[in-house]
Amino acid sequence: MTEDSLFRSPNGDSPQRQTEANRALELETHLPLTGWQQEVSRGLEYGLEAAESIRDRTIPTFSRGELPHYAGINTFLKAPYLEDVRRVGEYDVAIVGVPHDSGTTYRPGTRFGPQGIRRISALYTPYNFELGIDLREQITLCDVGDIFTIPANNEKSFDQISKGIAHVFSSGAFPIIMGGDHSIGYPTVRGICRHLGDKKVGIIHFDRHVDTQETDLDERMHTCPWFHANNIKNAPPKNLVQLGIGGWQVPRQGVKVCRERNTNILTVTDIMEMGLDAAVEFALERAMDGTDCVYISFDIDCIDAGFVPGTGWPEPGGLMPREALYLLGKIVQRAPVCGLEIVEVSPPYDISDITSLMATRVICDTMAHLVLSGQLPRKEKASFIHPEATPELVAEWS
Numbered sequence: 063m064t065e066d067s068l069f070r071s072p073n074g075d076s077p078q079r080q081t082e083a084n085r086a087l088e089l090e091t092h093l094p095l096t097g098w099q100q101e102v103s104r105g106l107e108y109g110l111e112a113a114e115s116i117r118d119r120t121i122p123t124f125s126r127g128e129l130p131h132y133a134g135i136n137t138f139l140k141a142p143y144l145e146d147v148r149r150v151g152e153y154d155v156a157i158v159g160v161p162h163d164s165g166t167t168y169r170p171g172t173r174f175g176p177q178g179i180r181r182i183s184a185l186y187t188p189y190n191f192e193l194g195i196d197l198r199e200q201i202t203l204c205d206v207g208d209i210f211t212i213p214a215n216n217e218k219s220f221d222q223i224s225k226g227i228a229h230v231f232s233s234g235a236f237p238i239i240m241g242g243d244h245s246i247g248y249p250t251v252r253g254i255c256r257h258l259g260d261k262k263v264g265i266i267h268f269d270r271h272v273d274t275q276e277t278d279l280d281e282r283m284h285t286c287p288w289f290h291a292n293n294i295k296n297a298p299p300k301n302l303v304q305l306g307i308g309g310w311q312v313p314r315q316g317v318k319v320c321r322e323r324n325t326n327i328l329t330v331t332d333i334m335e336m337g338l339d340a341a342v343e344f345a346l347e348r349a350m351d352g353t354d355c356v357y358i359s360f361d362i363d364c365i366d367a368g369f370v371p372g373t374g375w376p377e378p379g380g381l382m383p384r385e386a387l388y389l390l391g392k393i394v395q396r397a398p399v400c401g402l403e404i405v406e407v408s409p410p411y412d413i414s415d416i417t418s419l420m421a422t423r424v425i426c427d428t429m430a431h432l433v434l435s436g437q438l439p440r441k442e443k444a445s446f447i448h449p450e451a452t453p454e455l456v457a458e459w460s
C-alpha cells in the first residue's frame with residue numbers, strides 16, 4: 063500500500079485504506095462548473111427566464127440543455143446537433159448514428175439503435191462519480207446525426223458509411239459510431255483506413271461471435287466484417303483481437319478463417335481464468351504489435367444475454383457488464399484509440415431500454431477513459447491521421 067492510498071482521520075486515528083468513494087468525493091472538488099454555467103446562461107437567453115413563481119432562477123421557461131432529463135430533443139447526451147457536418151473538426155468527439163440493419167441474419171431492428179441509444183442517454187448526466195470526470199467541463203461533444211444508409215442495399219450503405227466516417231475521422235474529431243448491425247464494422251474501418259496513409263490499425267473486437275466469414279446468405283452480412291476489413295493493408299488480421307467469443311452461434315466458416323489468419327481469440331472462460339488484467343495485456347500486446355492506433359468494435363452481445371435482450375443474436379454465457387466495462391476502460395486508457403463503434407442494439411427487442419442503456423454506458427465510459435488518459439481533449443490532430451485520402455489497397459469485392 064502506498065502513502066497515497068492511506069489517509070488519516072481528522073482525530074488522528076491510525077491510517078485506514080483510502081476508498082474509491084473517498085477519492086471520488088475529493089476529485090469532484092477539482093472539477094470546474096464553467097460548462098454548466100454557460101449552459102444555464104444559454105438556456106435563460108434562448109429559453110426565456112422562468113415564470114415568477116419559480117424560485118430557482120437558473121430554470122428557463124423552455125427546457126434547454128440537460129434538465130429536466132425527460133424533456134428536450136434527444137441528441138446523444140443532449141449534445142448540440144451539428145447540422146453542418148463540415149464543421150465537425152471543431153469538436154473533440156462526434157457521435158455518428160449508422161441506422162443500418164440490412165446485414166442482419168436473424169433479428170432486425172438495429173436501424174433503430176442510434177435513436178434508442180440517444181433516447182435513453184437522456185437519463186445520464188455528463189459526470190461520473192468514481193472516475194471524477196465531467197464531460198461537459200472537459201471536452202466538446204457534438205451529435206452529427208445519422209449517415210444516410212440505403213435500406214436493402216449493403217454495398218451502397220457501406221459506401222455511404224465509409225465516406226461519412228472518413229470525413230469525421232480526418233477532421234480530427236474522435237468518431238463514436240452507434241450502429242446498426244455489425245456489417246458496418248467493415249465500412250467504418252475502411253473509412254478510417256482511407257486516412258491512415260501507411261499507418262496501421264489494430265482492431266479490438268468485443269463479441270460472442272467471430273464475424274470473420276467471407277459471405278453469409280450470399281452477401282457481406284453482419285457475420286462478415288473482419289474478413290473484409292482485414293483485407294485492407296492498414297488493418298492486418300494478426301492485430302485483430304476478439305474478446306468474449308463462444309457459445310452455439312459461432313459459424314464454422316468463420317472459425318476456419320480465424321485459424322488460417324491467426325487472429326487472437328479469448329473466450330469468456332479464458333478471460334475468467336487468466337483474469338481481467340491479463341486479458342487486457344493480451345489484447346493490447348496483440349492489437350498494438352506493429353500498429354499505430356487501435357479501433358474498438360463493441361458488439362453489445364458480448365455481454366450475457368440476460369443484460370442485453372435487445373440484440374440481433376442474444377447468447378447466454380457472455381461477459382458480465384462489470385467485466386466488459388473494466389476491460390474496455392483499461393484498454394482505452396492504454397491504447398492510442400482512433401475510434402469506437404457500438405453495434406447490434408435492437409430497440410424493438412429491448413426491454414425497458416436496458417440494452418440501449420448498456421450502449422450508452424460503453425460510450426460514456428470510453429469518453430471518460432480517453433479524458434483520463436490524456437487522449438481527449440485533443441490538442442492537435444492525432445499523428446496517425448493522414449490528411450489525404452488514399453484508396454485502400456485491396457481488390458474490390460463483387
Ligand SMILES: [Mn+2]
Nearest residue numbers: 269271361363
Ligand atoms: Mn455478435
